[in-house]
Amino acid sequence: MEDKKYLGYMRVSSREQNEDRQRIALLEMGVPKENIYMDKLSGKNFDRPQYKKLLRKLNGNTVLFVKSIDRLGRNYADLNEQWRIITKEKGADIVVIDMPLLDTRREKNLLGTFISDIVLALLSYVAENERLNIRQRQAEGIAAAKARGVKFGRPPKPLPDNFYEVHKAWKNKKLTQKEAAKACNMAESTFHDKAKKFGKD
Numbered sequence: 237m238e239d240k241k242y243l244g245y246m247r248v249s250s251r252e253q254n255e256d257r258q259r260i261a262l263l264e265m266g267v268p269k270e271n272i273y274m275d276k277l278s279g280k281n282f283d284r285p286q287y288k289k290l291l292r293k294l295n296g297n298t299v300l301f302v303k304s305i306d307r308l309g310r311n312y313a314d315l316n317e318q319w320r321i322i323t324k325e326k327g328a329d330i331v332v333i334d335m336p337l338l339d340t341r342r343e344k345n346l347l348g349t350f351i352s353d354i355v356l357a358l359l360s361y362v363a364e365n366e367r368l369n370i371r372q373r374q375a376e377g378i379a380a381a382k383a384r385g386v387k388f389g390r391p392p393k394p395l396p397d398n399f400y401e402v403h404k405a406w407k408n409k410k411l412t413q414k415e416a417a418k419a420c421n422m423a424e425s426t427f428h429d430k431a432k433k434f435g436k437d
Contacts (some may be wrong), residue, residue: 240329242267244301245290245308246274258303261333265301280311282318296327299341305359310366311382319356335359395430396420403431 244262248255262272275284282288286310294300300322302308307366309315323340332338337355399420406416417427 241298242301243290243293243298244270244272245287246272246303247284247287247307248274248276258307259304262301265331265333267301269333271394277336278310280309282309282314291321291326294326294328295323296325299331301331301333303332303336305332305356308361309333309360310367315360315363319353319416323352349426396422399430399434403429403434407433 242265244265244267246255246262248257248258259269259272263269273286273293274288277284290300298398305315305388309318319330320332329340330338331341335355336357338352340352342352402416402419405411411419413424413428416431417424420427422430
């Protein structure tokens with residue numbers, strides 16, 4: 237039986253700097269450097285040029301190496317679907333270096349496949365859950381900050397020096413809203429909002 241061809245996949249987002257660690261891990265597993273494919277994109281979906289190119293090279297005589305499961309992808313449903321395409325449709329093996337249980341070469345029986353599928357489902361569920369938890373914590377943090385009176389966005393412009401006099405004249409019907417806004421160098425709607433707020437303060 238001829239030796240299987242080793243291919244490697246790396247993914248780094250523009251914010252991350254772990255490109256070298258992934259490359260070293262793949263080379264140490266015996267993947268030739270010319271067989272390493274890399275995308276500099278987020279892992280939220282699989283619409284990545286190098287990944288698509290790699291997919292076309294996979295068959296029953298290839299082994300795909302990735303350093304960790306989140307390098308392949310972060311979305312639970314998509315990740316499971318790609319795993320199915322690689323292992324079932326393409327017939328290739330996958331080795332996740334950081335997770336020895338995720339090595340489809342280990343046991344080619346039903347139990348081995350079942351264990352790999354279960355571990356993958358669990359890992360990708362945890363990764364997806366963590367992503368959702370981070371988003372929820374961010375939203376809760378913003379809500380809590382707003383409740384404490386923290387203002388988000390640009391600070392409001394200070395009122396012009398003549399606003400008090402103009403506002404008084406407008407209130408006493410000596411100026412129309414249009415004239416008052418023009419005198420303060422504001423849009424009518426802005427003057428109206430500020431005047432309403434000024435009246436409440």
